[in-house]
Ligand code: AMP
């Protein structure tokens with residue numbers, strides 16, 4: 001089969017790496033890809049937002065399956081456009097992707113179908129929002145942009161002043177453009193967080209898998225929000241009972257609710273959860289695989305990823321086995337100095353081969369320059385370690401990271417640390 005994967009990050013390198021292991025694959029193309037995806041397939045110079053060019057390429061090259069990885073093209077309807085052109089496609093419709101693309105739509109869905117989440121109110125007028133906010137205890141609300149905001153659309157204010165600033169910034173000053181022309185004020189929850197993933201075809205939900213990601217730049221979860229600094233899984237608190245509860249109370253009802261709302265889901269459903277004292281609750285749903293979770297999920301997936309994607313695209317997921325390893329995996333990301341602020345690119349990277357003795361190296365912001373590997377982004381690459389214990393997997397990932405070097409390379413040193421019992 002000829003497969004075209006859409007995207008360019010570390011998530012996409014991990015997906016390409018796994019697709020390339022399928023005996024069904026004859027040729028893999030990645031648009032636009034990175035230097036890592038070029039090792040397992042052929043990069044195609046088309047951007048993820050160039051929908052017409054993607055459809056044309058798929059038709060001209062007789063692509064058998066397109067796999068769409070990032071949120072923006074999914075929310076903008078790329079999967080619908082591909083299917084309308086007759087191309088077999090893995091990824092949800094724009095209607096189903098509203099579960100990620102509009103936090104207000106998603107919250108209404110959860111409320112209507114009794115899926116546990118933070119109590120939330122939508123607003124489009126800043127005065128009304130501030131008035132409501134001041135009826136709640138100081139520091140008890142979070143402010144969320146309605147639309148996609150590159151993972152930065154949530155503000156957690158500690159004081160009424162900060163709350164007002166966040167509301168005015170989003171609603172009156174367009175902090176996230178159109179995406180923040182409406183907002184949600186949500187009850188602030190607390191507890192450990194988990195990212196849970198399952199393949200979904202209508203009401204059918206595959207076996208699920210859980211992981212944890214690290215969003216903040218600095219050790220101890222300080223500093224700015226990033227695209228993700230590392231991940232590990234399965235989480236130490238992820239018991240069979242909790243998994244069964246999440247399946248019964250969240251994943252299966254969400255799949256059913258989407259069908260009932262004429263927005264049947266086809267793809268990967270990502271439940272961002274907080275395990276509160278009152279049980280697991282949704283922080284947000286996403287309509288795709290997570291980054292950097294995918295860099296452990298693909299090594300954990302025991303089944304043929306291409307076969308699963310094809311089965312979902314052909315609406316026969318229930319006939320396919322989805323099996324996940326329960327062995328611990330840890331993924332650590334190396335970033336350019338200054339990230340998520342400004343940083344240099346074009347810096348030479350060395351040590352990849354030595355790192356591969358310890359784990360799997362997944363590229364994100366890398367490019368080839370003559371015969372050198374150079375940085376081309378803030379999150380440059382990462383290493384996934386596998387072990388019999390979470391400590392072993394963590395040691396393997398860090399041993400790999402220690403082999404890699406580029407000027408200004410930084411990384412968090414506490415990925416998966418909290419999961420290790422002394
Ligand atoms: P999101 O962009 O929705 O993934 O949110 C980013 C982060 O904000 C989450 O990982 C949580 O740590 C935090 N967050 C979002 N919503 C809430 C909430 N209702 N209560 C507490 N923390 C939240």
Ligand code: GLY
Pocket residue numbers: 151195213228286289290291292293
């Ligand atoms: N891991 C966060 C995300 O993919 O949105």
